[in-house]
Amino acid sequence: MNIGCLHLKNNVFLAPMAGITDLPFRTVARSFGCGLAFTEMVSGSGLVRGMEKTFRYLAASPEDRPLGVQLFGCDPETLAVAARIAAERGADLLDVNMGCPVKKVAKTGSGASLMRDPERAAAILWAIRKASTLPLTVKIRAGWNARQVNAIEIGQIAQECGVDAVIIHPRTADQGFGGRSDWGLIATLKGRLRIPVVGSGDVRCPEDAARMFRETGCDGVMVGRGTLGNPWLIGNILSHLSGTGISVPSLAEREEIIRRHLMLAIDFYGEKVGTRDFRKHLLWYTKDLKGGAQFRQAAGCISDRDSAWKALQDYFRHIEEPSTAFSGPGVCGSSVEIEGDDSWGPT
Ligand SMILES: Cc1cc2nc3c(=O)[nH]c(=O)nc-3n(C[C@H](O)[C@H](O)[C@H](O)COP(=O)(O)O)c2cc1C
Structure with a gap:
């Protein structure tokens, strides 16, 4: 195009x-x-x-x-x-x-x-x-x-x-x-x-x-x-x-994507702002995963790289791979809702 x-x-x-x-x-x-x-x-x-x-x-x-x-x-x-x-x-x-x-x-x-x-x-x-x-x-x-x-x-x-x-x-x-x-x-x-x-x-x-x-x-x-x-x-x-079918990333792949995103955020904003701002992404990344609710509570306290790293490690070590029936993000039927017109503001 x-x-x-x-x-x-x-x-x-x-x-x-x-x-x-x-x-x-x-x-x-x-x-x-x-x-x-x-x-x-x-x-x-x-x-x-x-x-x-x-x-x-x-x-x-x-x-x-x-x-x-x-x-x-x-x-x-x-x-x-x-x-x-x-x-x-x-x-x-x-x-x-x-x-x-x-x-x-x-x-x-x-x-x-x-x-x-x-x-x-x-x-x-x-x-x-x-x-x-x-x-x-x-x-x-x-x-x-x-x-x-x-x-x-x-x-x-x-x-x-x-x-x-x-x-x-x-x-x-x-x-x-x-x-x-x-x-x-x-x-x-x-x-x-x-x-x-x-x-x-x-x-x-x-x-x-x-x-x-x-x-x-x-x-x-x-x-x-x-x-x-x-x-x-x-x-x-x-x-x-292109007709090649879709795939949902494994838990290990997800964890890697999240960690990479977090590192990019810390590099860009600095550790304090980068980790604090990243909390919303953590909530979205884990929205449809088992144990997500508990993790999301912990995510609210993440304030630096080490605590983020540890929370991710603890979380991903303890959850199981979603079953093949999993219909989480990437497959129709699940999405993040952002409502209200105050959800995006001027920059
Ligand atoms: C949190 C948020 C922020 C947005 N910020 C902008 C923006 O800065 N500029 C813009 O043109 N549209 C903005 N939009 C609208 C999106 O670009 C898009 O047109 C809209 O969300 C509909 O697409 P979707 O259903 O795929 O989200 C924003 C939407 C959301 C949810």
Whole structure:
């Protein structure tokens, strides 16, 4: 698949998720073969003001390629300057967030609020298009609410502005993550645009991804929550699509993935912040495993590398390999629920 001049090795992407898709998590997800990954959403004005914390979100590694940098903001000129900065800092692709429903973002006119302001959305996309020759995408929702579903209009505007692909999470902003995403809208958008359309929403297992491709005709599939504690889902989607079947990692393999992820987090954030921030991943990684509840209690007290290492060792030494009937992460039917629109915030 190509997005603008960027050739991608496949069309299964990791979704941007604030607070989750940092460099350590992306590195783990990349090891399962995803074709493209995105930073968490990055404040355009934070980049322009030179905020150190904002710049940290642009951190990447040679393994972490190709990388889409997702910008959010509401001022075209600021976002144009931010786009240049992101390009100078090594972005392979730029994406504009028009889907974040979180109040503190939407109330500033950024994120999903732009779905309600097509003129401003167009001005932003034009400004970025003029500022950078990098491949440019926009990530949209179905619309602001059920009375204002305008994804097709925004998608067409994006195409006219020279955007290279549209990514759609077809829920309205006021739905947050409730209900089901409306894949019919992905199909309609695909039918209306010449540029590639990428679908995002409710892909929890390899069969879902195959079904999204089949039912919508989309050019790419983006996976978000399904990868939490389950980054091998991406590899399983790719193998399912190529007809080679899926496999659930053994306990030893799981333990190795978790340890690698933890080490990457400690390298990136330092021991204290890295281990504390890693607790949520531990909860996700063990969600469907035997003894997970007990481990999750212990995980709440993990505060440094040694205690994390020991807790993992104790846990994995005492649990049994799931039976073949196991239907944990990676197989349809099990997933992490993140509800509510305060679950992702600005960066
Ligand atoms: C915790 C969390 C954080 C998210 N952060 C972002 C973000 O920063 N930018 C964005 O465009 N979408 C964000 N999303 C939306 C996802 O990219 C994706 O479109 C959505 O979760 C639907 O896909 P899924 O069902 O595969 O999770 C976030 C979702 C979650 C659950």
